[in-house]
Amino acid sequence: MNHWLMKSEPDEFSIDALKKVGREPWSGVRNYQARNFMKAMKVGDPILFYHSSCAVPGVVGIAEVVSDLYPDPTQFKPKSDYYDPASKPEEPRWWLVDVGFKRKLKRVITLEQLKAESDALGEFALLNRGNRLSVLPVTAAQYKHILSLE
DNA sequence: GCCAACGTTGGC
DNA sequence: GCCAACGTTGGC
Numbered sequence: 006m007n008h009w010l011m012k013s014e015p016d017e018f019s020i021d022a023l024k025k026v027g028r029e030p031w032s033g034v035r036n037y038q039a040r041n042f043m044k045a046m047k048v049g050d051p052i053l054f055y056h057s058s059c060a061v062p063g064v065v066g067i068a069e070v071v072s073d074l075y076p077d078p079t080q081f082k083p084k085s086d087y088y089d090p091a092s093k094p095e096e097p098r099w100w101l102v103d104v105g106f107k108r109k110l111k112r113v114i115t116l117e118q119l120k121a122e123s124d125a126l127g128e129f130a131l132l133n134r135g136n137r138l139s140v141l142p143v144t145a146a147q148y149k150h151i152l153s154l155e
Numbered sequence: 156g157c158c159a160a161c162g163t164t165g166g167c
Numbered sequence: 168g169c170c171a172a173c174g175t176t177g178g179c
Contacts, residue, residue: 014177036162058177116178135160137176 008148010053012139020066028105033087039140063115071105
């Protein structure tokens with residue numbers, strides 16, 4: 006089992022929105038590194054749900070992988086923002102999983118707090134300089150440590 | 156709204 | 168294959 010962190014802008018799709026719908030196809034990832042991480046996901050993998058580009062960025066909830074990998078349908082839809090004319094149905098370029106709601110944290114574990122814990126957390130893609138990955142791996146130890154801050 | 160970081164595109 | 172231009176992310 007692997008652990009993950011997934012970013013979402015709360016104005017676009019918040020933890021409350023995920024709670025409301027229960028599960029959501031994680032469409033629109035158009036970064037190869039993030040896609041490759043998603044390809045490694047298995048049903049049941051825990052996900053830290055992170056709010057980015059907002060007043061208080063941080064981990065706000067827990068989700069989990071609830072589907073196997075399948076091609077992102079938006080890449081074939083010309084009207085979609087995520088349309089990729091170079092991708093062929095017989096050889097899809099972009100893949101996704103469905104993300105299911107588990108629970109909201111009692112409070113936000115802020116990016117500021119995570120930075121303060123960087124010694125304890127060790128190497129962590131989220132805290133790397135200029136990091137822009139929307140899907141990134143978390144070790145079991147990091148996952149546990151982050152949730153202990155709740 | 157600004158701007159640093161960095162991935163992608165496209166001319167050569 | 169190089170690299171300048173451009174677009175996007177995301178913290179502040």
